[in-house]
Amino acid sequence: MRAAVFRVMALSLWRDPAALAMSFALPGLVFVIFANIFAGASGGDLNLRVALADLRADGVSQRLTDNLFADKRLTRTDASALDLVQVQELVRRGEADVGLIIRKGGRPLDDLGADGAPPLLIMGDPGREIAITMLAGALQKAYFAALPDAAVRSIADLVDRKFAPFNPEQKVRIEKGLEAMRTASDSRDPQGFRLDQLFERQNAVANVSVAAPAVTYYAGGVAMLFLLFSALTGAMSYLDERESGLLDRLATSPGGIGVLIDGKFLFLILQGFIQVLVIYLVAWGAFGVALPQNAGPWAVTTLAAALAAAGLAMGFVTLCRSKQQAQTLGQMLILVVSAVGGSMVPRYLMPPPVQALGWVTPNTWALEAYASIFSRADALAAMVLPWCILAAIGLAGLFVAHVVARRAV
Amino acid sequence: MRDTPPPLPLLLVEGAHASYGARRVLCGLNLAMRPAEILVLLGPNGAGKSTLIKAMSGRLKLASGTIAIGGLDPARDPAASRLCGIVPQNIALFEKLTAQENLEAFGRLMGLPARNIAATAVATLDRVGLADRARDRVGALSGGMRRRINIAAAMMHGPKILVLDEPTVGLDYEARAGLAQLLKDLRLSGLAILLTTHDMDEAEALADRVAVLVGGVVKAEGPPRELIASLFRGRRQVTLALSPDAVRRNPAVGDALTAAGLARRPDSATWCGLVTGSETTFESLIRSAVVAGAVIEEVRVRQPDLTTLLSTFVADDRKEAK
Numbered sequence: 155m156r157a158a159v160f161r162v163m164a165l166s167l168w169r170d171p172a173a174l175a176m177s178f179a180l181p182g183l184v185f186v187i188f189a190n191i192f193a194g195a196s197g198g199d200l201n202l203r204v205a206l207a208d209l210r211a212d213g214v215s216q217r218l219t220d221n222l223f224a225d226k227r228l229t230r231t232d233a234s235a236l237d238l239v240q241v242q243e244l245v246r247r248g249e250a251d252v253g254l255i256i257r258k259g260g261r262p263l264d265d266l267g268a269d270g271a272p273p274l275l276i277m278g279d280p281g282r283e284i285a286i287t288m289l290a291g292a293l294q295k296a297y298f299a300a301l302p303d304a305a306v307r308s309i310a311d312l313v314d315r316k317f318a319p320f321n322p323e324q325k326v327r328i329e330k331g332l333e334a335m336r337t338a339s340d341s342r343d344p345q346g347f348r349l350d351q352l353f354e355r356q357n358a359v360a361n362v363s364v365a366a367p368a369v370t371y372y373a374g375g376v377a378m379l380f381l382l383f384s385a386l387t388g389a390m391s392y393l394d395e396r397e398s399g400l401l402d403r404l405a406t407s408p409g410g411i412g413v414l415i416d417g418k419f420l421f422l423i424l425q426g427f428i429q430v431l432v433i434y435l436v437a438w439g440a441f442g443v444a445l446p447q448n449a450g451p452w453a454v455t456t457l458a459a460a461l462a463a464a465g466l467a468m469g470f471v472t473l474c475r476s477k478q479q480a481q482t483l484g485q486m487l488i489l490v491v492s493a494v495g496g497s498m499v500p501r502y503l504m505p506p507p508v509q510a511l512g513w514v515t516p517n518t519w520a521l522e523a524y525a526s527i528f529s530r531a532d533a534l535a536a537m538v539l540p541w542c543i544l545a546a547i548g549l550a551g552l553f554v555a556h557v558v559a560r561r562a563v
Numbered sequence: 564m565r566d567t568p569p570p571l572p573l574l575l576v577e578g579a580h581a582s583y584g585a586r587r588v589l590c591g592l593n594l595a596m597r598p599a600e601i602l603v604l605l606g607p608n609g610a611g612k613s614t615l616i617k618a619m620s621g622r623l624k625l626a627s628g629t630i631a632i633g634g635l636d637p638a639r640d641p642a643a644s645r646l647c648g649i650v651p652q653n654i655a656l657f658e659k660l661t662a663q664e665n666l667e668a669f670g671r672l673m674g675l676p677a678r679n680i681a682a683t684a685v686a687t688l689d690r691v692g693l694a695d696r697a698r699d700r701v702g703a704l705s706g707g708m709r710r711r712i713n714i715a716a717a718m719m720h721g722p723k724i725l726v727l728d729e730p731t732v733g734l735d736y737e738a739r740a741g742l743a744q745l746l747k748d749l750r751l752s753g754l755a756i757l758l759t760t761h762d763m764d765e766a767e768a769l770a771d772r773v774a775v776l777v778g779g780v781v782k783a784e785g786p787p788r789e790l791i792a793s794l795f796r797g798r799r800q801v802t803l804a805l806s807p808d809a810v811r812r813n814p815a816v817g818d819a820l821t822a823a824g825l826a827r828r829p830d831s832a833t834w835c836g837l838v839t840g841s842e843t844t845f846e847s848l849i850r851s852a853v854v855a856g857a858v859i860e861e862v863r864v865r866q867p868d869l870t871t872l873l874s875t876f877v878a879d880d881r882k883e884a885k
Binding site for chain 2: 155157158159161162165166169170395397398399400402403404405406407408409413414
């Protein structure tokens, strides 16, 4: 009898092209959009447009800018020579994310210990503070890579003036050393003296093979958001059936209303599972998320997440008085739960109280389980708690649906 | 030669009491129904019709009294309620499925053996005259056809009593006539049909018996014509619409009409009532109003019908309640 309800739900969905597209095509599309937007914003593939005005235009400034734009994350907006006003205008109009002016006056670029104004001016938009910070970091790196001799010279001058004056012989040796550094820097000799190698970077998670970790995060985030939406839409057919009198008709059936509730619940789980599978197949095919290597834990997590969404949706709609109420209130709740639970904005960007609140949402538990699989490569034991909680949420929702539906007839 | 004894009641309700909280809905209801008859339940909203159907389908336990369907108590034995096929007022079908798929789905939900379902669906569609539309989606069928499938869905598990809640709401004349004929045909096949309706013409045309349910009890039951004849005993329904200021100008007009047994409708110049008598009685009634100075705008004299019957019981019930 449950299979009969399941079949009715499946046929109804199959024969409704709009609902079919909403269930299986839209989630994948939205995921691709989210992944492209937020993977870039989190730093993975960010491209910063920089408007440059090199008012000094000498060999030193050329070495600095060559090194700066060797960084593939930075793009120069205009190859032609700009002035300060033009740079300011480009930033103001949003055609450049940030501006860099190499001043003609002020301290020399290769002698930071000299008197005068700083040789560089960063022109930024307060609305894009992150661009200013990124350019400042890139500039420091480029400066030490392009002009290590200038950095050492500044320190030597400081020591000479303030702490222990060098004698003429020492000054000659320092000059020779600085010349060797400059030559090594120009020739990019790996054996030469470079100041840009302060640190190396290593991923804390050994098994992660994804170019942009944010893509992995958003696959889970979008999946949970759409699971809730599609479960709500599917479960609302119960309200149509209640209003039409179908529940009265089924009240005399051997299985009663419970059969209807169970059949819908099982269908919503399968629908949700396929929906999330589509999202992760896109994530695997387009962004390299390691789905095949983690198929087992992923399947259990997705099943638990789909179960939670189906149970919550069934419990919720049985409590609603009308389809309109379910639609309005349900959409509002899903948006709030998804925002707090981390489906829209990564949880690590949230203030601690909101992060703590997230633990009452299924989204957070599902994201936690997906992160265990794809980002942290945890052992299976770490996923057991999220799985149990998601399953418990779903079964609690199913229980509520049974109790309320029985009272309704 | 001995007469054939009447068949045993398929439905027998005796002294049924039920309430929702403090509100009493069934107050000692008695009702019996035999196979192959159409019984129409008449009553105002809140009279207890839906509650009776709920109790028949086992969804409501009586506070006292008994209901027996085929000798079984639906509150204790689910097999009893399965002798009923419930046809809701709205179209309770799956729109995206074909007529046959719908019937098969309801067959499965009602626990029919899988091997019989397809054949039963075809046969049931044939019974409601829609065998040729088996593969059409329900959403694409006309209102009348959907009503027929709505009925067919309730017949899939082979009930003995078909319970229909206002089955002709929203149908045009032709579809109504077709549905009425279908119900008569189903009755001939042995089904007992319990019907609730607010359409008195439909009730009179279909019913073998009507039961007037007011205030949680059956006030009267029997074949419609017999019931009307026994209650009104030759009286006729008279309606007189006077000019608006007729009574104010001459109070004697009102006195004459009241004496004849008519009552004024609230906030109008229309007088109506049940009057015993012949043609001359009505003629003298009208003449006395005209002599008293009234201008008569409309006169209607007709046989009482089920509407009159029901409104009489409702008015009596309100008087008792006061």
